[in-house]
Amino acid sequence: MSTNNKRNVDMDTVDRKLLIELLRDARTSLRRLSEEMNVSPATLHNRLTRLVQEGIVRGFTALVDYTKLGYSLSAVIMAKVDGKHLTEFEREIASSDNVVAVYDVVGEYDVVIISKFKNVEDLDAFLKQLLKNPKIERTYTSIVLNVVKEDPRIKI
Amino acid sequence: MSTNNKRNVDMDTVDRKLLIELLRDARTSLRRLSEEMNVSPATLHNRLTRLVQEGIVRGFTALVDYTKLGYSLSAVIMAKVDGKHLTEFEREIASSDNVVAVYDVVGEYDVVIISKFKNVEDLDAFLKQLLKNPKIERTYTSIVLNVVKEDPRIKI
DNA sequence: AGTGAAAAGCACTCGTT
């Protein structure tokens, strides 16, 4: 009954180096990279197309300092949810504009939600909306005082 | 004694639209965008340079499906840390290759850590290393069974 | 699957307003 159809993929040195460089700077030019790597630009273009098609690369984005845009408030919310409705609840919560991450976890709680807000009112409204959901048995909210690190990149 | 020198910045419609488009696709061309927006490519180029200089844009990256690269294990770790050493501890933990996020929170715990691993052994080693740190009074680890959502982009 | 070559597209700079 798992819906997880992900599989690990063969990646050679070229794919790996390409991925590392795009993680470092998504706007870098394939041409310059191709010179460094002693392959043709066309090859890198093909490799990148394949990485995107296979879903290894989900897209390219700008990393933004949200505090400078007024999103000064983050929250880590843990919730215990009625098992029958967990998947539905997660889908619901993941579609929210304020939510950057949703993790299905094991332990005292079932879901961990990372969310961002412009002010206390917005966070309050989000939490109130959440709490009136009858699928939720219990929540624990940690208000984030300081985002020490937030970077989707890990060393691959 | 705050080290938070972040400030909110004036962003007009052009900045905002540029940012939204780069969040959507960081490899998009400024020229095409400039046509959509009825400004010159040179203006967009200047705007983007300014956004980067001001630190609103921290960089550009590829969004990667880490499960497809073998990082099938994530963990949400909460820690209660001796107050005197909190900042030092956070700096330490944030520099780890396996850590994508570190949040300074208020409540029962002081720090929330989001981390990724290839296997149970690596997670185990990370946790053991963490637990032998005398600054830590208490931890709570939630093993992530499923990453429902993980996307640094919020609607701005 | 990788390549070179060519055409189309693009970034970046600078002088002008």
Added chain:
DNA sequence: AACGAGTGCTTTTCACT
């Protein structure tokens, strides 16, 4: 601060291997 135009890069395609 925004622009237009020019120069040199870059992507993308495609026929060939």
